[in-house]
Amino acid sequence: MIVLHHLEKSRSFRIVWLLEELKLNYGLDYRLHIHKRDAETFLAPGELKELHPMGKAPILSDDSLPEGNQVLAESALIIEYLLKTYDVRHLFYPTEGQAWRDYTFWLHFAEGSLMPPAVMYLILSKAAEKTPFFARFVARKIRDTVAKVILSGNIRSALDLLESSLVGREYLAGAFGGADIQMYFAVAAVQQRMGLENRPNIAAWLARCEERAGFVHAVEASGPVFG
């Protein structure tokens, strides 16, 4: 039995979505365990630490794995594991050539290049909000200075690259797959917090993702992607 520990409104939505795609195509069954965020801090609850020492969702357990090694963490590993193990017709991941290079690039790019500045912006914004009144002006200035550098230097470059990579293609590696799932969450998070400006290919790709039956089922099962 596969059990997914999902944190509401978090990046572990990716794994719910992938599991729903696998259920639709292979009838793969899984159990979903939804964890609530702390109402005050919005952080993950302490109980996740008991499941995996990093204490972050997603956490997946699969009792078909050897005892003592049944618990997996880290989004991209879980995606790679589920596809390697259960996507036996390779519907969602190419294994050779340019499609493999595109797939692998975006799989790493999401957490390696796009999420870090997006998360940093969010944390600085929260820090600025929580700073005592007399210091809030300075805190906002720091956030805005850092944000300006990060936005122009990294996030904008990333969105431009994505926008041009989507010219003439429906999904990141040609056919829909794990890289789209991994990137979707990062891009949608940026859209939520900062907007995408005018990038029609990205907007169309996000919409294509959201129309998929697997995506719709995942939202039904786990709630909205963002808070």
Add this chain to the structure above:
Amino acid sequence: MIVLHHLEKSRSFRIVWLLEELKLNYGLDYRLHIHKRDAETFLAPGELKELHPMGKAPILSDDSLPEGNQVLAESALIIEYLLKTYDVRHLFYPTEGQAWRDYTFWLHFAEGSLMPPAVMYLILSKAAEKTPFFARFVARKIRDTVAKVILSGNIRSALDLLESSLVGREYLAGAFGGADIQMYFAVAAVQQRMGLENRPNIAAWLARCEERAGFVHAVEASGPVFG
């Protein structure tokens, strides 16, 4: 011909190191192009933008790839590409079982879980330094508050996990490989900026990495790993 664009004292050291390991084991040849950081901002020079739209090292080109698709970016993709293409005896990457899961976990973990808080700490420290005198106290307080949360919540958990994972093993996936290279830079960066506290398994693993001939050759070819 393989050409690596390396930014001095940066994460692209990883690819120099991997190429030296491949040179030692397969006689693989490559050309190293070292780019200097901007003396004032310490950022990557603008010329990298002409090679790849993200403008960040490492950038690797390989003219054995199809024209128009010869340039690769993103550390982990480059590692995966070089191993898949040139490590034909699978010396440095396992393809099945628990070794594959360990390998893939750490490959993603380095940029997905360990580098983001480490880079954030560095950027906030620099922001605090550059803040005008009257606001510096507040800037440092923000850095320290964020750093405290990040350090206890993320970096410390990551180091604890690594420390316990290294019990009874020499390298992250058993034998030395791409995951060690990917993780080494992240862990050594944390060591440089914040220290590792008392974690003997990590210290021994770092030392084992640094003693490898490939590592030594990489430092000779590209200069010190940190500034």
